[in-house]
Every structure is written in C-alpha cells, then in structure tokens.
Amino acid sequence: MVNYTNRVMTAIECCLKNEINWPNRLERTRIASEFAAGGFPGCIGFVDGTTIRLSQRPAKDGETYFDRKGDYSINAQIISDDQKCIIYFFAGMPGSCHDVTCLRQSSLWKRMHSQQQHLLFDHGQYLLGDSGYTSGERLVAAFRNAGGDKDKTDFNTCIAHVWIANEHCIGILKTRWHSLKEVRTQLKNHAKNQYLVRWVRCCILLHNFLNRQRDDWTEADGPIEVEVESEVQIPAPPTPPLDERAMIARGRRRRLEVQSECLAYMRNVNGH
Numbered sequence: 001m002v003n004y005t006n007r008v009m010t011a012i013e014c015c016l017k018n019e020i021n022w023p024n025r026l027e028r029t030r031i032a033s034e035f036a037a038g039g040f041p042g043c044i045g046f047v048d049g050t051t052i053r054l055s056q057r058p059a060k061d062g063e064t065y066f067d068r069k070g071d072y073s074i075n076a077q078i079i080s081d082d083q084k085c086i087i088y089f090f091a092g093m094p095g096s097c098h099d100v101t102c103l104r105q106s107s108l109w110k111r112m113h114s115q116q117q118h119l120l121f122d123h124g125q126y127l128l129g130d131s132g133y134t135s136g137e138r139l140v141a142a143f144r145n146a147g148g149d150k151d152k153t154d155f156n157t158c159i160a161h162v163w164i165a166n167e168h169c170i171g172i173l174k175t176r177w178h179s180l181k182e183v184r185t186q187l188k189n190h191a192k193n194q195y196l197v198r199w200v201r202c203c204i205l206l207h208n209f210l211n212r213q214r215d216d217w218t219e220a221d222g223p224i225e226v227e228v229e230s231e232v233q234i235p236a237p238p239t240p241p242l243d244e245r246a247m248i249a250r251g252r253r254r255r256l257e258v259q260s261e262c263l264a265y266m267r268n269v270n271g272h
Contacts, residue, residue, distance in 0.1 A: 008202075009198055009199070009202045012202045012205055012206065013198075013201070013202065013205065016205040016206070016208075016209050017205075019204075019205045019208040019209050019212070020086060020087065020088070020089070020201070020204060020205060020208060021087065022087055022088060022120060023044060023045075023081065023087060025122060028044045028121070028122060028125060029122070031043075031044045031045065031081050031082050032044055032125060034082040035082060035162060036265075038158065038161060038162040039158050039162075039261070039262035039263070039265040039266045039269075040128065040158075040162060040258070040262060041124075041261070041265075042124040042125045042126050042258065043125075043126060043127070043128050043140075043162070044081070044121070044125050044126070044127065045079050045080060045081050045087055045088075045127050045128075046079065046080050046127065046128050046129070046162075046163065046165070046166035046169075047077065047078070047079045047103065047127045047128070047129045047133065047139065048077075048078055048079075048080075048099075048129070048130060048166050048167075048170065049075055049076065049077050049078070049099035049102060049103075049132070050075075050076050050078060050170050050174075051067050051069065051071070051073035051074065051075055051076070051095045052073055052074050052076055052091070052095075052180055052183060052196075052200065053071045053072070053073045053181065053182045053183070054071070054072040054073055054074065054182070054183055054185075054186075054187065055182050055183065055184045055185070055186075056072065056185070056186040057072050057186075058072065058186065058187035058188070059186060059187065059188040059189075060187075060188070060189070061094070063096075064094040064096050064097075065094045065095050065096065065187070066095070066096055067095030067096055068096070071095065072095065073094075073095030074091060074092055074093065074094065074095055074187075074193075074196065075091065075092075075093045075094065075095050075097050075099070075102045076089060076090070076091035076200060077089060077090040077091070077099065077102050077103050077106060078166075078169070078170055078173075079108070079127065080165070080166050080169040080170075082165060083211060083212075084165060084168055084169040084172060084211055085169075085207075085208045085211050085212065086169065086173070086204050086207065086208060088108055089200070089201070089204055090102065090103070090105070090106035090107075090108065091196075091197050091200050091201075092193055092194070092196070092197045093105065098132070099132050099133060100132070100133055100134055103133070108120075112136070112138045112139070113136075113138075113247070117138060120138075121138055125138075126138050126139060126140050126254070126258070127139045127140070128140055128141075128159060128162070128163070129141040129142070130142050130159075130163070131143060131144040131156075132144075134248055134251065135248070135251035135252055135254060135255040136247060136248070136250070136251035136254070137247075137250055137251060137254050139251070140251075140254060140255050140258045141255065142155070142156045142159045142160075143155065143156055151259065151263060152259075154263055154266070155259045155262060155263060158262050158263070158266060172207070173203065173204065173207045176203075176206075176207060176210070177203040177206070177207070179199070179203070180200065180203055183196060183199070
C-alpha cells in the first residue's frame with residue numbers, strides 16, 4: 001500500500017508541479033487590483049495557520065504536538081490569493097508552535113527579510129494576517145486589541161470582510177481532502193514527518209488544479225467547514241528578540257499607513 005501511495009504522489013508531483021507558484025509581477029498586479037475593492041490595493045495574499053490533526057501521539061517528543069485545541073497535530077502555514085489558490089505553504093512543525101514561530105522558520109520569511117524581497121513583492125505590496133501575527137514591512141496584521149478605538153475596530157472589520165476568502169480556501173481544501181482533517185498515521189521519525197508534508201503538498205496541488213479548472217465549490221458539493229478561531233482565543237505572538245524590535249517598529253508604522261489608506265478608501269466609498 002505504501003508503494004502504491006508513493007507512486008500516486010510522485011505522479012501528482014510530476015504532473016502538477018507548477019500548481020503551487022508565487023505570483024509573478026503581472027499576477028501580483030492583478031491580485032492587488034482585486035483587493036483594492038476591499039480597501040487593500042497593496043495586498044497580494046493572506047497568510048494563516050491551520051493544524052492538521054494526527055490520530056496518534058507522535059512517538060518522539062509527542063507532547064510538543066499537543067495543540068491548544070487539545071489534539072495532536074502539525075502546523076501548516078497557508079498563503080492564499082484572491083481566487084482561493086494556495087501560492088505557498090510551510091508545514092511539519094508541531095501543532096503547539098505559534099503561527100509566528102512557524103512562519104519564521106520558512107524559506108519565505110527569510111526571503112521576505114532579505115535583498116531578495118523585491119522578487120516576491122513590488123513597491124507597496126504586502127500580505128494580510130490575522131491578529132495572531134506580528135506586523136512587518138511585508139506583512140500587515142490585524143490589531144490584537146482594538147481597545148475601543150474606532151479606527152482600529154473599523155480596520156479589523158475591513159480585514160475580516162476580505163479575510164473570508166482565506167477561510168473558504170482552507171475550508172474547501174480540507175472538505176475536498178478529508179485526510180487533512182485527521183491523518184491516520186503515527187509520526188515515528190523525520191522520514192515519516194516528511195512523508196506527511198508531502199501528502200499535504202499533493203492535496204494542495206490537486207486543490208489548486210481544480211480551482212484553476214474553474215471547478216468552483218457549490219452548496220451541492222456539501223458545506224464548507226470553516227475553522228472558527230473565535231471559539232479558541234488566539235495566543236499572543238511570542239516576544240521577539242531585541243534585534244527584531246526595530247523591524248517590528250517599522251511594521252507597526254507600515255500597518256498605520258495601510259490602515260489610513262484603507263479607512264480613507266472605505267469612508268469615501270460609503271460617503272462618510
């Protein structure tokens with residue numbers, strides 16, 4: 001059975017290897033123009049974390065895989081575009097790890113904060129994240145605590161309105177491929193972990209392929225099971241090391257710029 005599964009995954013990877021791609025300059029411009037209607041003209045995608053539940057406690061360091069929902073799982077960072085296609089993912093770290101911690105271990109994070117960032121983003125472009133992330137020059141996160149501030153509340157509401165596409169993306173992915181709701185295997189070693197990451201990759205390749213074939217999900221296909229984060233409090237991002245404080249300060253200034261631009265746009269549209 002394992003050999004047959006490996007052959008199928010190899011076939012999927014060979015035939016659909018180009019289905020997970022970071023958008024080129026023309027595609028980024030198109031995506032940004034779509035999000036402009038929601039008040040975010042520089043946004044080219046959403047970043048969000050999800051967990052993939054494991055049916056058994058991993059054999060090694062099992063306690064680190066016990067997540068805040070009370071399951072054993074691995075973390076997956078998903079970046080999706082306006083068409084519910086996944087343009088990047090990073091998976092395999094224990095489910096107890098914070099989304100920020102996982103994202104910082106990815107190759108994308110390293111490129112976002114290097115001289116190569118111009119290959120991923122044009123001037124003024126960024127990703128949107130929920131309040132569990134920390135804002136940076138290329139990642140704008142919702143405010144964790146609006147504190148009764150109307151502008152912060154309105155900004156978070158604007159993010160929530162466009163964020164539904166990301167929730168649907170992950171919901172459709174897991175509804176299409178039920179194995180991602182619970183993987184019935186035990187992680188015994190690094191090779192098994194890599195096997196699971198490869199499985200996730202194949203599911204995403206097929207998800208993107210169907211999306212680009214205009215196989216739109218409808219009510220006839222069944223309900224989309226969206227993860228509702230409000231049921232579980234989003235933990236605060238881990239305290240950054242001192243050498244990142246300046247970067248975070250720049251990120252906060254960047255968020256204020258995006259907030260001002262977004263609110264000005266929406267108030268103009270609404271005639272306020």
